[in-house]
Amino acid sequence: MAVKLTVLGCSGSFPGPGAACSGYLVQSPHATIVVDLGSGTLANLQRHIDLADLDAIVLSHAHPDHWVDLAGLDVAYRYAQGREAVPVYGTAGTRQRAEHLLGHLKPTFAWQDLDDTSHISIGDLTLDFSATDHYVETFAVLMTADGVRLAYSADTGPGWSFAEFGVPIDLALCEATFLAEREGEGILHLSARQAGSMARDAGVDRLVLTHLEPRTDPARSRAEGSAAFGREVSVAAEHAVFVV
Numbered sequence: 134m135a136v137k138l139t140v141l142g143c144s145g146s147f148p149g150p151g152a153a154c155s156g157y158l159v160q161s162p163h164a165t166i167v168v169d170l171g172s173g174t175l176a177n178l179q180r181h182i183d184l185a186d187l188d189a190i191v192l193s194h195a196h197p198d199h200w201v202d203l204a205g206l207d208v209a210y211r212y213a214q215g216r217e218a219v220p221v222y223g224t225a226g227t228r229q230r231a232e233h234l235l236g237h238l239k240p241t242f243a244w245q246d247l248d249d250t251s252h253i254s255i256g257d258l259t260l261d262f263s264a265t266d267h268y269v270e271t272f273a274v275l276m277t278a279d280g281v282r283l284a285y286s287a288d289t290g291p292g293w294s295f296a297e298f299g300v301p302i303d304l305a306l307c308e309a310t311f312l313a314e315r316e317g318e319g320i321l322h323l324s325a326r327q328a329g330s331m332a333r334d335a336g337v338d339r340l341v342l343t344h345l346e347p348r349t350d351p352a353r354s355r356a357e358g359s360a361a362f363g364r365e366v367s368v369a370a371e372h373a374v375f376v377v
């Protein structure tokens with residue numbers, strides 16, 4: 134098996150009608166993790182794996198659309214599965230909000246604060262981080278396993294690039310909150326055009342756009358992103374699977 138990315142939710146900044154916020158299941162031959170756990174993603178995650186098989190959770194930043202289902206996962210582990218010390222990697226700001234919402238992190242979770250020198254191994258999967266251009270401390274994630282590299286932008290404005298990782302990227306999952314007509318409205322997010330242009334300049338091989346705001350037409354995002362990237366991009370959809 135190569136590395137498999139399953140979209141659990143991809144609605145940008147708030148849930149859409151019947152649509153979960155950001156969360157991605159990443160499975161390598163010897164690791165199963167989720168990257169972000171926004172509202173609705175815990176329900177969708179259980180269509181793909183048993184929660185007992187989750188090795189770790191990575192949370193990109195403290196905005197609620199990226200982590201609040203950690204609260205439901207805590208209840209599932211405490212009362213249904215009796216699991217403790219499940220590794221969670223996130224920013225200090227996310228930890229503070231999670232402690233407040235959950236009332237505790239231990240014993241369910243063993244939390245490790247991230248910084249952009251963090252280098253984490255989970256089974257055969259290694260994770261590296263890069264601080265993005267966003268409203269709060271936010272980390273993009275580079276995931277390497279089985280000879281392939283996936284990268285996730287998390288949320289970012291145009292002041293960050295996949296090139297920050299300094300390695301070739303086989304598949305990049307990039308936020309594209311807006312269409313070009315709204316560039317500048319949320320200055321620390323990207324349009325599909327900006328995402329395509331940045332990924333092209335960074336030498337990304339395959340590009341998947343995500344975190345589209347609910348009112349955004351995915352066909353227009355795909356068209357604007359593809360024109361800027363120079364070849365066809367994909368747009369994330371719930372339960373879509375990408376194998377690298």
Ligand SMILES: [Zn+2]
Pocket residue numbers: 145146155196198199288344
């Ligand atoms: Zn977001």
Ligand SMILES: [Zn+2]
Pocket residue numbers: 194196267288
């Ligand atoms: Zn955000």
